[in-house]
Amino acid sequence: MGYVTRARRLFLESGERFRRDIVWAMGVVKLAAARANAEFGLLSWEKANVIIYVARELVEGVHDGRIVVDVFQTGSGTGLNMNVNEVIAHRALEKFGISLHPNDDVNLGQSSNDVVPTAIRIAVIKAWRDRLKPALVKLVELLEAKADEFKAVVKAGRTHLRDALPVTLGQELYGYRDAFARDLKALEALTEFLREVPIGGTAVGTGVNAHPLFGQKVVEIINAETGLGIKRGNPFTGMRLLTDLLLFSGGLRALAVDMQRLCQDLRLMFSGPYTGLGEIDLPSQADVPGSSAMPGKVNPVTLEAAMQAAAYVLGLDEAVKWAASLGEFELAMGIPVIGWATMREVELLAEAAGKVAELAILDMRPNVDVMRNYAERSAALITLLAPIIGYDKARELAGRPLREVLKEAGLSDAEIEDILNPVNLTTPGFKMKSRRG
Ligand SMILES: O=C(O)C[C@H](O)C(=O)O
Numbered sequence: 059m060g061y062v063t064r065a066r067r068l069f070l071e072s073g074e075r076f077r078r079d080i081v082w083a084m085g086v087v088k089l090a091a092a093r094a095n096a097e098f099g100l101l102s103w104e105k106a107n108v109i110i111y112v113a114r115e116l117v118e119g120v121h122d123g124r125i126v127v128d129v130f131q132t133g134s135g136t137g138l139n140m141n142v143n144e145v146i147a148h149r150a151l152e153k154f155g156i157s158l159h160p161n162d163d164v165n166l167g168q169s170s171n172d173v174v175p176t177a178i179r180i181a182v183i184k185a186w187r188d189r190l191k192p193a194l195v196k197l198v199e200l201l202e203a204k205a206d207e208f209k210a211v212v213k214a215g216r217t218h219l220r221d222a223l224p225v226t227l228g229q230e231l232y233g234y235r236d237a238f239a240r241d242l243k244a245l246e247a248l249t250e251f252l253r254e255v256p257i258g259g260t261a262v263g264t265g266v267n268a269h270p271l272f273g274q275k276v277v278e279i280i281n282a283e284t285g286l287g288i289k290r291g292n293p294f295t296g297m298r299l300l301t302d303l304l305l306f307s308g309g310l311r312a313l314a315v316d317m318q319r320l321c322q323d324l325r326l327m328f329s330g331p332y333t334g335l336g337e338i339d340l341p342s343q344a345d346v347p348g349s350s351a352m353p354g355k356v357n358p359v360t361l362e363a364a365m366q367a368a369a370y371v372l373g374l375d376e377a378v379k380w381a382a383s384l385g386e387f388e389l390a391m392g393i394p395v396i397g398w399a400t401m402r403e404v405e406l407l408a409e410a411a412g413k414v415a416e417l418a419i420l421d422m423r424p425n426v427d428v429m430r431n432y433a434e435r436s437a438a439l440i441t442l443l444a445p446i447i448g449y450d451k452a453r454e455l456a457g458r459p460l461r462e463v464l465k466e467a468g469l470s471d472a473e474i475e476d477i478l479n480p481v482n483l484t485t486p487g488f489k490m491k492s493r494r495g
Contacts, residue, residue: 085116135174178397259293
């Protein structure tokens, strides 16, 4: 009876399986290891070529259905590593009639302790490069385009959910553009730490039972295969501590929080149509009935989906934090769940960013008159008089529309329009004071 059959009884049966990118990464590592061992003369080319062939099938997803071990398993990921070793050995026999030993041949010069932490790092870098980063770039570009388009659209500012001085929709969107651009930059910088992989460390970091140049050679082959630009890091760090993944997850947490805030603001602006703010329309959301019971209702479904994904990401990040603290001495002990959770974070945020960009930002139609009306009715507009008549006097007038107060003060309609023009309302300076001399 093979390892996997016996081990499955001992692991949890949570139903969580390893994500595609992690299986891809395990295939890449096995392929590189076989080639390195053959080049060092430690494995026959006949065996190496068979391992490389099947590992490529793993890379392409042919054997995803055979990677059956649960995520909640041995803390080193031995379950995953042995599952992959056995799939390669079985397939070699099945397809080529060549007998490979899962440990002696497929796992030659390796241990789960260096293979799995290497694989999950390269899986996360790949998912960042191919999925989340492009989605974020698109979100930042669309936020910028819409901020440019709406830079003169005045709306009420709100602090504590109460009337505040006006802003422009453009100012709000530029704020989010810069927040997401910063998340992008931070995450890109954090991938540098993930690039330092511990392959070649074997069981405890010393590299015993591997060729002295094995780790370096495997890294070179992986880079040639994937273009990921990984490096050989200190295995005594990379096998014992997964805090580089915790740092990356922290970057994802910040992104999730920015996503929550953006979606919540859009959701509030979209509230209504008659009993809420009604400041924007999101025509895409009408493609599906919002309610099974209330005909014609349109709900901000994409935003709500993205916000739930972001909430889940925050929970996954918490799991990564706890799992990263598991382990002692030579080995981290939360490796499988850290790999799985970080991958889920990346996948969910990539989905959320892509959908929010396309279905909420690109699709946004501001109700300019509604926004303008709220801005002019804001109780906080009286603040514009404070530099002239003082805070206490202005406070006595608070609660009355500024337009009315100015009229009473004897200003002409043209003068009032000038004061309430979008630039005066939303840019720095004491415009009224200078205007009145
Ligand atoms: O599976 C291995 O290669 C090693 C295992 O994780 C152990 O350290 O006991």
